[in-house]
Amino acid sequence: xxxxxxxxxxxxxxxxxxxxxxxGRLLYPLMENRRTLAGVLSWIGLGIVVAFIVIAVxxxxxxxxxxxxxxxxxxxxxxxxxxxxxxxxDESGQDVFSRVLWGAQTSLEVMAIGVVLAxxxxxxxxxxxxxxxxxxxxxxxLVMDSIYAFPGLLLALLVAVMLGKGVFNIGIAITVIYIxxxxxxxxNQTLSIREEPYVEAARGLGARxxxxxxxYIAYNVLVTIPVIxxxxxxxxxxxxxxxxxxxxxxxxxxxxxxxxxxxxxxFGDIGNGIWWTSFFPGLMIILLTVxxxxxxxxxxxxxxxxxxxxxx
Amino acid sequence: xxxxxxxxxxxxxxxxxAFPMLLILLTVVFAVLRIIPGDPIYALYxxxxxxSVVMAQRHKLxxxxxxxxxxxxxxxxxxxxxxxxxxxxxxxxxxxxxVIMQRLPATIELAIGSMLVAxxxxxxxxxxxxxxxxxxxxxxxxxxxxxxxxxxIFWLGLMLQFVFAVxxxxxxxxxxxxxxxxxxxxxxxxxTIDSLLQGRLDAFAVAVRHLFLPCxxxxxxxxxxxxxxxxxxxxRTVGADYVEAARARGIRxRAIVMRYAFKNALIPVITVLGLExxxxxxGAVLTETTFNWNGMGLLLVNSIEVQDYPLIQGTIIVYSxxxxxxxxxxxxxNGLIDPRVRY
Numbered sequence: 001x002x003x004x005x006x007x008x009x010x011x012x013x014x015x016x017x018x019x020x021x022x023x024g025r026l027l028y029p030l031m032e033n034r035r036t037l038a039g040v041l042s043w044i045g046l047g048i049v050v051a052f053i054v055i056a057v058x059x060x061x062x063x064x065x066x067x068x069x070x071x072x073x074x075x076x077x078x079x080x081x082x083x084x085x086x087x088x089x090d091e092s093g094q095d096v097f098s099r100v101l102w103g104a105q106t107s108l109e110v111m112a113i114g115v116v117l118a119x120x121x122x123x124x125x126x127x128x129x130x131x132x133x134x135x136x137x138x139x140x141x142l143v144m145d146s147i148y149a150f151p152g153l154l155l156a157l158l159v160a161v162m163l164g165k166g167v168f169n170i171g172i173a174i175t176v177i178y179i180x181x182x183x184x185x186x187x188n189q190t191l192s193i194r195e196e197p198y199v200e201a202a203r204g205l206g207a208r209x210x211x212x213x214x215x216y217i218a219y220n221v222l223v224t225i226p227v228i229x230x231x232x233x234x235x236x237x238x239x240x241x242x243x244x245x246x247x248x249x250x251x252x253x254x255x256x257x258x259x260x261x262x263x264x265x266x267f268g269d270i271g272n273g274i275w276w277t278s279f280f281p282g283l284m285i286i287l288l289t290v291x292x293x294x295x296x297x298x299x300x301x302x303x304x305x306x307x308x309x310x311x312x
Numbered sequence: 313x314x315x316x317x318x319x320x321x322x323x324x325x326x327x328x329x330a331f332p333m334l335l336i337l338l339t340v341v342f343a344v345l346r347i348i349p350g351d352p353i354y355a356l357y358x359x360x361x362x363x364s365v366v367m368a369q370r371h372k373l374x375x376x377x378x379x380x381x382x383x384x385x386x387x388x389x390x391x392x393x394x395x396x397x398x399x400x401x402x403x404x405x406x407x408x409x410x411v412i413m414q415r416l417p418a419t420i421e422l423a424i425g426s427m428l429v430a431x432x433x434x435x436x437x438x439x440x441x442x443x444x445x446x447x448x449x450x451x452x453x454x455x456x457x458x459x460x461x462x463x464x465i466f467w468l469g470l471m472l473q474f475v476f477a478v479x480x481x482x483x484x485x486x487x488x489x490x491x492x493x494x495x496x497x498x499x500x501x502x503x504t505i506d507s508l509l510q511g512r513l514d515a516f517a518v519a520v521r522h523l524f525l526p527c528x529x530x531x532x533x534x535x536x537x538x539x540x541x542x543x544x545x546x547x548r549t550v551g552a553d554y555v556e557a558a559r560a561r562g563i564r565x566r567a568i569v570m571r572y573a574f575k576n577a578l579i580p581v582i583t584v585l586g587l588e589x590x591x592x593x594x595g596a597v598l599t600e601t602t603f604n605w606n607g608m609g610l611l612l613v614n615s616i617e618v619q620d621y622p623l624i625q626g627t628i629i630v631y632s633x634x635x636x637x638x639x640x641x642x643x644x645x646n647g648l649i650d651p652r653v654r655y
Contacts, residue, residue: 037451146336149586149639153594154612154631158344161616161624234462242598245466246613261466265602270473271485282467289462297458 042298048291102255113171122182130190152177230296400620417501419607429531434538442546461536469602
């Protein structure tokens with residue numbers, strides 16, 4: 001009796017620490033590493049991203065002038081930056097500063113639709129493909145790799161042409177680029193976790209594949225996703241802006257950074273020495289994408305110990 | 313097995329494996345263009361054209377046939393090089409492939425120039441970063457790599473135009489050539505090479521001046537990727553045993569970096585070159601639009617504007633071919649340089 005109890009205690013001592021809740025698994029390393037370079041970078045990145053979310057939410061209050069409707073034309077066109085119009089006015093006489101603030105909403109919406117949908121499709125497919133292996137896995141892998149090799153912007157452009165303009169359609173168009181990315185990361189993680197003893201144990205006890213995939217593997221794959229999430233979000237914002245710049249994304253008068261740059265380019269503003277209509281929208285794109293990249297790369301250095309050793 | 317024959321075998325395997333990739337890409341393009349909502353004619357006209365016009369266009373393009381027949385026709389067209397004729401106002405009636413081939417050299421010229429800029433700047437910053445690990449040079453180099461990579465190409469292009477073309481007037485604002493003098497007679501289609509072949513140094517200078525800003529723009533953005541890869545791989549090789557051994561023998565640090573570590577650090581860089589080219593061609597579309605550069609990318613954007621469906625499809629197909637050929641070449645180069653890859 002006592003003997004078996006003791007061996008049971010031994011087994012218990014060997015058990016790994018129970019995983020912390022999801023947000024905890026993310027924030028704990030961030031807190032712990034706040035004094036390292038990677039930690040500082042992540043915190044700066046997180047700060048920038050949160051600031052942009054605040055700007056997007058508070059745009060109706062923060063923006064000094066309206067941006068849609070007939071009352072949006074508030075001044076003579078193409079005024080240089082001044083105290084009344086901090087970033088000047090554009091071709092239609094709208095306040096660039098107000099449009100730039102509102103543009104944060106558009107950008108974040110498109111980006112969120114794009115990456116969340118890509119995750120929602122790429123993750124389950126990757127999980128299934130990695131867990132089941134065999135011919136199915138190889139075929140899905142080949143298809144995904146082929147799509148991944150194709151220039152993302154061109155693919156999104158093609159989908160955007162077919163779907164038409166607008167926030168939701170552009171979100172879907174950029175999803176196509178990131179599905180292979182989420183698929184690959186998920187599949188590779190699943191491949192290695194599949195061989196863990198606890199998964200084997202579950203299989204030995206007769207758990208069905210569905211249960212193993214979703215109850216035992218999914219969670220441990222999901223914790224590696226935030227890095228990819230941040231980096232693909234940065235890329236998604238760039239791609240969406242690129243589509244708008246090519247005239248395929250957001251439609252005027254919706255305020256959007258890429259669209260504002262496109263209008264400035266079409267009217268040849270730069271050639272006429274008018275820099276403020278393109279400089280400020282572009283600056284916002286850069287700030288937001290730099291924030292997301294800092295967050296993604298910082299997290300990567302913290303979370304991924306192998307890379308940390310190499311990069312340090 | 314002698315070295316050459318195994319390299320040959322490797323090349324053949326790659327070639328065979330490239331075929332399914334091309335087929336998948338072509339199928340994806342087909343799926344996007346024909347299966348998403350309704351059909352391309354509807355998407356392009358957006359319900360503005362009368363039904364009779366739409367029906368006539370659909371019939372002309374064979375879009376009223378069943379999907380499997382359309383797909384068979386499409387694949388047959390692609391592999392016989394017959395992409396149909398343009399429907400747009402500019403190239404109406406011309407062979408699609410001919411139109412694309414006229415524009416291809418401009419894109420190639422831009423791509424080569426940008427790759428040159430990206431390699432020189434990216435490798436220099438990457439090496440400087442790698443050998444000064446964790447010092448201030450390294451921190452600046454890493455920041456450069458991260459920030460330059462997320463700068464929108466069109467924004468950088470417009471800003472460079474403002475500073476160097478509008479304000480300082482060192483370079484022309486946009487386009488491929490001056491209006492005032494005739495461009496060189498096309499032989500290769502690359503203005504720089506053609507003007508040199510014809511001994512026209514004035515035309516060569518003009519071509520280079522026009523190339524400079526677009527190539528700098530695209531090259532700078534691409535260099536971020538190089539910087540990161542070169543730095544990471546240099547760090548890995550600098551810690552390797554053979555480098556330690558070289559140091560123990562008293563070889564100077566610079567010689568070690570250049571002769572031992574750098575060469576091996578290059579191998580993974582070549583592996584990511586394929587991905588780099590994918591970014592390059594996407595970036596070229598934006599660069600061409602910013603600089604009004606008459607290449608394939610601008611052709612694609614313009615044909616979307618005028619709803620020229622055969623030209624849109626043709627351009628995308630040519631892009632697919634280019635991507636597959638480049639990924640083949642990168643694989644082959646990899647096998648040539650690193651014997652381990654071949655087995």
